[in-house]
Amino acid sequence: MMNTFWDLFLSATSQGLLWSLMAIGVYLTFRILDLADMTAEGSFPLGGAITTMCLINGVNPILATLAAFGGGMVAGLVTGILNTKLKIPALLAGIVTMTGLYSITSRVMLNAANVSLLGKATIFTMAQNLGLSHNNAVIVTGLIISLLVIGLLVIFFRTEIGLAMRATGDNPEMSAANGIKTQNMKIWGYMISNGCIALSGALLAQNNGFADLNSGVGTLVVGLASIIIAEVLIRNLAIGGRMLTLVIGAIVYRLILALVFQMNVEPSDAKLASALVLIVCLALPNFKLSRKNKGENKNVSSTEN
Amino acid sequence: MHIKKIIAGISLVSLLLLGGCSSNKTGKSATVKHVGVLQVVQHPSLDEAYKGFKEGLKDGGYVEGKNLKIDYQNAQNSQDNLKSMSDKLVNEKSDLVLGIATPAAQSLANTTQNIPIVVTAVTDLKAAKLVNSNEKPGKNVTGTTDMVSIDKQIKLLLSIVPKAKTIGIMYNAGEANSKIQADLAIAALKKAGVKVIVKTANTTNDVQQVTETLADKVQGIYVPTDNTFASAASLIGKVVKEKKIPLVAGATEQVKNGGLASIGIDYESLGRQTGKMAAKILSGKAKPQDMPVEKATNLKLVVNKKMAKALGIDPKSIKAPK
Numbered sequence: 001m002m003n004t005f006w007d008l009f010l011s012a013t014s015q016g017l018l019w020s021l022m023a024i025g026v027y028l029t030f031r032i033l034d035l036a037d038m039t040a041e042g043s044f045p046l047g048g049a050i051t052t053m054c055l056i057n058g059v060n061p062i063l064a065t066l067a068a069f070g071g072g073m074v075a076g077l078v079t080g081i082l083n084t085k086l087k088i089p090a091l092l093a094g095i096v097t098m099t100g101l102y103s104i105t106s107r108v109m110l111n112a113a114n115v116s117l118l119g120k121a122t123i124f125t126m127a128q129n130l131g132l133s134h135n136n137a138v139i140v141t142g143l144i145i146s147l148l149v150i151g152l153l154v155i156f157f158r159t160e161i162g163l164a165m166r167a168t169g170d171n172p173e174m175s176a177a178n179g180i181k182t183q184n185m186k187i188w189g190y191m192i193s194n195g196c197i198a199l200s201g202a203l204l205a206q207n208n209g210f211a212d213l214n215s216g217v218g219t220l221v222v223g224l225a226s227i228i229i230a231e232v233l234i235r236n237l238a239i240g241g242r243m244l245t246l247v248i249g250a251i252v253y254r255l256i257l258a259l260v261f262q263m264n265v266e267p268s269d270a271k272l273a274s275a276l277v278l279i280v281c282l283a284l285p286n287f288k289l290s291r292k293n294k295g296e297n298k299n300v301s302s303t304e305n
Numbered sequence: 306m307h308i309k310k311i312i313a314g315i316s317l318v319s320l321l322l323l324g325g326c327s328s329n330k331t332g333k334s335a336t337v338k339h340v341g342v343l344q345v346v347q348h349p350s351l352d353e354a355y356k357g358f359k360e361g362l363k364d365g366g367y368v369e370g371k372n373l374k375i376d377y378q379n380a381q382n383s384q385d386n387l388k389s390m391s392d393k394l395v396n397e398k399s400d401l402v403l404g405i406a407t408p409a410a411q412s413l414a415n416t417t418q419n420i421p422i423v424v425t426a427v428t429d430l431k432a433a434k435l436v437n438s439n440e441k442p443g444k445n446v447t448g449t450t451d452m453v454s455i456d457k458q459i460k461l462l463l464s465i466v467p468k469a470k471t472i473g474i475m476y477n478a479g480e481a482n483s484k485i486q487a488d489l490a491i492a493a494l495k496k497a498g499v500k501v502i503v504k505t506a507n508t509t510n511d512v513q514q515v516t517e518t519l520a521d522k523v524q525g526i527y528v529p530t531d532n533t534f535a536s537a538a539s540l541i542g543k544v545v546k547e548k549k550i551p552l553v554a555g556a557t558e559q560v561k562n563g564g565l566a567s568i569g570i571d572y573e574s575l576g577r578q579t580g581k582m583a584a585k586i587l588s589g590k591a592k593p594q595d596m597p598v599e600k601a602t603n604l605k606l607v608v609n610k611k612m613a614k615a616l617g618i619d620p621k622s623i624k625a626p627k
Contacts, residue, residue: 011393116411118433118435204385208387261390
């Protein structure tokens with residue numbers, strides 16, 4: 001059993017690291033800008049498609065993975081313009097972009113619904129060529145990329161533009177009154193967020209061995225669940241520490257799901273089991289575990305400015 | 306301090322873990338074979354294929370509860386679960402794994418290069434890079450393809466509406482298998498000198514509109530073995546009955562629920578074929594590397610008599626093309 005658990009843990013860790021970028025991306029819109037952005041479920045498969053098509057045409061895996069980030073940023077730009085310039089409510093703007101992206105992703109994959117990467121060089125096989133086992137290659141690469149992204153974001157949020165973006169999320173009226181171009185801040189936030197999400201899609205497509213048009217279904221929940229688990233486990237962190245805990249949140253969520261599969265739940269009940277896990281995670285702050293904890297969930301805020 | 310919170314989190318995980326322990330008996334005996342099954346989504350055709358697979362294993366002498374243990378995983382259409390489930394089946398040291406439908410097959414093939422993999426309900430194993438070639442796979446993967454003879458399907462449709470000038474094709478562009486079949490159908494129709502109009506829908510919610518638009522413009526409709534359109538078969542049936550348009554579908558289930566005719570695959574017998582292949586591998590008689598990919602041996606003509614009468618066609622006049 002211990003051995004099985006160790007395998008399970010490694011599998012969850014390797015995938016959780018790749019999903020953590022999804023969590024970071026969702027966190028930027030959901031917590032920093034205080035927007036619900038559905039674009040995620042469209043930019044995720046887009047990232048996978050861009051990278052996969054680059055790889056089968058012999059592009060260097062690192063460049064191919066970076067290209068996905070660019071594609072995600074463009075998707076975020078579209079939602080940002082819809083939301084700020086055209087005044088479409090955030091939730092609808094995201095849904096509109098997500099819907100349109102389905103066709104764009106299909107085009108990127110040359111109208112195929114599924115493109116296979118089996119036997120192609122990926123960012124992970126590059127690491128394997130250095131003598132690592134597959135799982136270790138994924139863990140090392142995932143760790144490097146997620147820490148790199150977190151590092152860059154921490155630096156970014158200390159710059160003037162980064163601070164302005166956080167202020168925009170915290171108090172748009174006050175920020176605007178102080179001369180911050182709040183619309184542009186939101187657009188940048190959407191772009192960076194969806195860049196991270198597309199990057200997550202790119203890494204997971206490489207880890208799964210294929211890109212699929214329908215792989216975005218349910219991914220936003222994965223991101224949200226990771227955020228909530230991270231906030232429940234450790235509350236009130238500064239932004240850098242919070243993003244590090246998102247990685248842990250993503251890993252814990254994958255681990256919980258893996259354990260649910262391990263229990264051999266009836267297949268039709270699997271979704272219900274996942275929902276129950278989420279309810280437990282969401283409700284945990286209400287069990288008076290510490291005296292500081294008097295608020296409801298909405299007070300589980302993550303940034304201390 | 307967050308200590309209590311962390312303890313709560315850890316105890317939650319360990320509770321789940323205990324649940325995991327109790328249902329997970331390791332300790333393999335040599336006589337019992339472990340087979341892992343990974344299915345993408347609950348769906349009539351795919352469920353039939355799994356049922357048939359178990360029958361096929363029984364034909365080969367492997368009976369669940371006696372000398373066979375099956376671990377069945379269904380991703381419920383959340384593709385993010387496919388990798389976790391593949392890892393689970395591989396880590397359990399299964400003797401063989403079955404992938405039902407393309408993404409499940411690819412996920413397994415990407416997770417293990419050693420454990421034998423059989424797949425079913427995959428239209429084109431070579432295009433999905435699961436095998437080097439259909440005659441000689443060369444990797445640890447083999448199985449059955451649900452590729453039907455598109456030419457036969459189109460011949461069947463044109464024999465029902467010989468005077469047709471335009472034929473419509475509809476499918477979900479998000480399904481890899483449908484796209485492959487639709488392209489072949491377009492080629493076959495063009496070869497027969499018929500104009501083609503193609504319409505796609507991504508969800509069952511759009512099927513009615515697509516069918517209505519198409520039915521107004523064509524004299525016959527062809528639908529490949531498409532999960533989305535098969536799910537909406539009765540809805541499509543209502544529309545084509547009203548507009549008096551003969552519909553030939555790749556999936557026999559779709560015809561039973563609202564098409565006119567199909568010469569297609571019976572997924573249960575396809576699964577059964579796959580189960581027999583798996584039994585050969587389990588007993589050490591063959592290796593996937595050398596087992597050619599098999600096509601469905603049982604093609605059957607299905608005619609929906611009620612639909613035929615509603616369209617004013619004599620059901621006996623519909624015959625399987627040569």
